[in-house]
Amino acid sequence: MDPIPFSGSPLDREGVRRRDRAWLEALLADPASRFLPVWQAKPLLKRELRSLAWAKREFFADVEAPEPVFLGNGDGIAHFAVDVSAVEKPEVAFGIADVASFDDLRAAVALLPAADAAIAAHARTLVDWHARHRHCAACGGHTRSVLGGANRVCFDCQAEHFPRTDPVAIAVVVRGDQCLLGRGPGWPAQMFSALAGFVEAGESLEDAVRREVMEEAGVRVGRVSYLASQPWPFPCSLMLGCVAQAESEAIAIDPAELEEARWFSRDALRAALAGSRKDLGAPPPFAIAHHLIRAWVETDAGTE
Numbered sequence: 001m002d003p004i005p006f007s008g009s010p011l012d013r014e015g016v017r018r019r020d021r022a023w024l025e026a027l028l029a030d031p032a033s034r035f036l037p038v039w040q041a042k043p044l045l046k047r048e049l050r051s052l053a054w055a056k057r058e059f060f061a062d063v064e065a066p067e068p069v070f071l072g073n074g075d076g077i078a079h080f081a082v083d084v085s086a087v088e089k090p091e092v093a094f095g096i097a098d099v100a101s102f103d104d105l106r107a108a109v110a111l112l113p114a115a116d117a118a119i120a121a122h123a124r125t126l127v128d129w130h131a132r133h134r135h136c137a138a139c140g141g142h143t144r145s146v147l148g149g150a151n152r153v154c155f156d157c158q159a160e161h162f163p164r165t166d167p168v169a170i171a172v173v174v175r176g177d178q179c180l181l182g183r184g185p186g187w188p189a190q191m192f193s194a195l196a197g198f199v200e201a202g203e204s205l206e207d208a209v210r211r212e213v214m215e216e217a218g219v220r221v222g223r224v225s226y227l228a229s230q231p232w233p234f235p236c237s238l239m240l241g242c243v244a245q246a247e248s249e250a251i252a253i254d255p256a257e258l259e260e261a262r263w264f265s266r267d268a269l270r271a272a273l274a275g276s277r278k279d280l281g282a283p284p285p286f287a288i289a290h291h292l293i294r295a296w297v298e299t300d301a302g303t304e
């Protein structure tokens with residue numbers, strides 16, 4: 001399977017050394033350290049060559065911003081993300097409108113180098129989580145960032161809070177030479193993708209796949225095999241990609257979840273992935289569904 005977009009960051013998160021506050025302080029003050037500004041969940045990207053636009057600390061020294069969060073070390077240089085959401089018209093305020101812009105990551109990912117996409121996903125998710133967890137879920141007190149932003153701790157009750165990750169089960173449902181895909185309400189008429197839903201409390205991944213497929217499409221699933229995962233930073237999901245073996249064929253959709261579900265042959269999906277069918281579109285390569293469908297399509301070609 002090809003590398004999954006948003007995964008595979010080249011940065012070392014330094015899980016042991018980041019416990020050392022003095023070590024982090026030194027990195028924050030190091031003129032070689034690089035900072036990725038994030039404004040209202042949008043990372044700063046260079047306009048010409050689409051890539052992350054790293055800044056020096058002086059870049060945001062005069063604006064209101066929380067302490068930068070540590071993303072990791074790469075090539076001996078510390079990399080941080082900093083939330084500059086409080087700045088109005090940031091491209092103008094920072095004087096960078098000609099060379100860089102804060103862009104929606106979902107729209108930009110297809111143009112970014114794989115390493116930059118993975119770092120941007122980490123930055124987006126972590127900065128967003130800090131912005132939304134300034135108060136303790138246990139006592140309502142104020143929380144502070146610790147371990148370079150890997151956690152937060154409550155000032156009042158000392159409760160530790162960890163960055164939230166929401167698991168999503170996503171599956172291609174297969175039966176012989178057929179694969180079940182669905183189309184959500186409001187999607188383009190020719191667009192079909194793998195069925196997906198949040199894993200609920202007290203539920204295994206396999207149970208979640210079986211429940212989702214039954215709820216959304218009325219199809220009974222037996223064996224579920226895990227294939228690959230993808231961090232999905234909108235805002236904090238982890239897509240858990242599976243292949244599910246169907247034990248029934250009749251489709252009964254839940255119209256609240258799906259507008260349509262259909263069985264497709266390998267040939268039809270092979271053509272859709274290649275972009276050669278106007279009447280059937282596959283998910284884009286930055287979505288794990290694309291890779292799940294491709295893995296199944298290529299199974300009979302002996303590539304898996």
Ligand SMILES: [Zn+2]
Nearest residue numbers: 136139154157
């Ligand atoms: Zn508390």
